[in-house]
Amino acid sequence: MVTSDAVPARFSPGDRVAVRVAYPIGHVRTPYYIRGKQGVVERLCGTYGNPEELAYARSGLPRQPLYRVRFRQDEVWPAYSGNRDDTVDIEIFQHWLEPA
Amino acid sequence: MPASALVVREKKNYVALVGSDNHIKLTPIEIAGTDGRSIRILGGLNEGSRVALSLANTIPDGAKVNPATPPGAPVPATAAPPRRNRSRPPVRSSADADYNACVPSDHCSAIAGRFQSCGESMSNYRGIHDMGGLSAGPVEATEHDYAIWEKRVDALLVLLSKKGHITVDELRRNIESLGVDAYEKMSYYERWIYAITQTLIQRGVISVDELGRKMAEAEQTDGHQ
Numbered sequence: 001m002v003t004s005d006a007v008p009a010r011f012s013p014g015d016r017v018a019v020r021v022a023y024p025i026g027h028v029r030t031p032y033y034i035r036g037k038q039g040v041v042e043r044l045c046g047t048y049g050n051p052e053e054l055a056y057a058r059s060g061l062p063r064q065p066l067y068r069v070r071f072r073q074d075e076v077w078p079a080y081s082g083n084r085d086d087t088v089d090i091e092i093f094q095h096w097l098e099p100a
Numbered sequence: 101m102p103a104s105a106l107v108v109r110e111k112k113n114y115v116a117l118v119g120s121d122n123h124i125k126l127t128p129i130e131i132a133g134t135d136g137r138s139i140r141i142l143g144g145l146n147e148g149s150r151v152a153l154s155l156a157n158t159i160p161d162g163a164k165v166n167p168a169t170p171p172g173a174p175v176p177a178t179a180a181p182p183r184r185n186r187s188r189p190p191v192r193s194s195a196d197a198d199y200n201a202c203v204p205s206d207h208c209s210a211i212a213g214r215f216q217s218c219g220e221s222m223s224n225y226r227g228i229h230d231m232g233g234l235s236a237g238p239v240e241a242t243e244h245d246y247a248i249w250e251k252r253v254d255a256l257l258v259l260l261s262k263k264g265h266i267t268v269d270e271l272r273r274n275i276e277s278l279g280v281d282a283y284e285k286m287s288y289y290e291r292w293i294y295a296i297t298q299t300l301i302q303r304g305v306i307s308v309d310e311l312g313r314k315m316a317e318a319e320q321t322d323g324h325q
Contacts, residue, residue, distance in 0.1 A: 023225045027273040032226045033233040055273035057303060077233070 006047040006063040010094055015041045017069060018100035019092060027055035030096045038100045039071035045091060065094040103139050103280045104153040106131075113281075115145055116152040118165060124152055126161040131281070139281070156235040228283045229276045250289040257296060266299045274298040 011017060021036040029051050045068055049060025073086040080086070106129075107114040113131055116124040132140040145151070152165055159165075246254075260266045274295035278286065286294065300306045 023223060025225050025227075027269060027276065028227070028230075031232045032230045051269040051272075054267045054269035057267070057270060057299075060269075 005061050007065060007094065009044055009047075009065040011041045011044070011065075011067060011097065011099075013041050013043055016100040017041055017067075017097040019069075020096050020098060022096075027052055030092055031090065034071065034076065034090055034092070037071055037076055039069040039090075042068040042070045042089060048093075050093065050095075066091055067094065067097065069097070101139055101141060101145060101151060102153060105151045106139055106281050107152075107155050108281065108284045115141075115149075116155050116159075116165075117145070118150040118152055121164075122166065123162055123164050124155070124159070159235070227276050228278070228280055229272075246289075253289045253293045253296070257292065260296065260300075265303060265305050266296065270299045270302075271295045274302075 016038060017040070018038045019030060019035050023032075023035070045066045047063040047065050050062075050064045051060070054060040068089050069092050070087050070089050073082060073088055074080040074084060076088060101115065105115050107116050107126060109126065113129050114126040115129050117127050118124055127145070129145060130142040132142050257266065257271065261268070271292065272295075275283075275291045277298075278291065278294065282294075283291070297306075297311065301308060301311070
């Protein structure tokens with residue numbers, strides 16, 4: 001559901017994206033290990049209040065698009081020894097993503 | 101010493117002293133107090149001792165570490181000893197070191213989280229909870245029955261959320277803000293009730309004074325419960 005209190009979606013399924021490299025203190029839902037990695041948008045999950053704001057009892061508005069992004073395991077973990085085609089899906093808010 | 105130098109093994113407190121041969125030696129310490137960032141200790145550590153920071157739980161006493169260069173120079177330390185465990189990503193990138201050591205120990209800064217290097221910089225802040233990819237040893241699957249107080253804590257969160265007194269994001273933020281020592285030692289629902297209480301104080305739902313008095317009252321009525 002996208003209403004006027006939501007930021008418009010910037011990416012579509014299939015888009016290649018890079019996770020921003022940033023290490024702010026505060027409440028951050030983007031895992032440390034995925035920052036700086038590149039993946040492909042698998043789907044738009046919807047728009048949700050921004051947890052970085054909600055964590056401090058603020059409104060979390062405007063809502064942010066949340067994407068499920070698929071990463072290759074052997075790109076996330078350089079010494080990955082599992083199946084070459086293994087992937088990991090991580091749900092990441094739009095403001096943590098850049099086009100790649 | 102920085103809080104991240106604390107090593108907790110089987111509920112006992114240690115620091116990992118790094119010898120001249122770069123092997124670590126777990127040395128028992130007694131904690132005098134902490135402000136969440138640093139820990140005051142009673143002996144066990146000499147001025148200028150080299151200590152390992154953010155040592156992963158799986159690194160055994162006597163293991164060899166690769167110390168990072170002195171403060172200010174962010175050099176990746178070596179990755180953990182190779183592990184073979186198919187249930188988790190086996191090896192971490194060399195930039196994601198489990199441990200860093202630096203000299204002397206009082207030059208290191210650490211808040212309740214992990215820094216990649218020993219500098220004063222917060223440029224690589226990593227929360228204590230944000231442990232994806234860090235070595236954690238084998239997963240021990242054990243049966244666990246919830247105690248009645250744990251069920252109550254769970255119910256309390258549901259009720260408070262419905263009444264609009266807390267969001268899960270505030271709960272998480274307050275859990276993540278626990279000091280390293282407390283984070284490691286508290287059980288799951290102990291962290292929850294701590295974070296719920298913090299949130300209610302932050303929002304003015306309860307006051308510290310009210311809490312203190314009520315806790316003392318409960319102590320009186322319930323005795324050892």
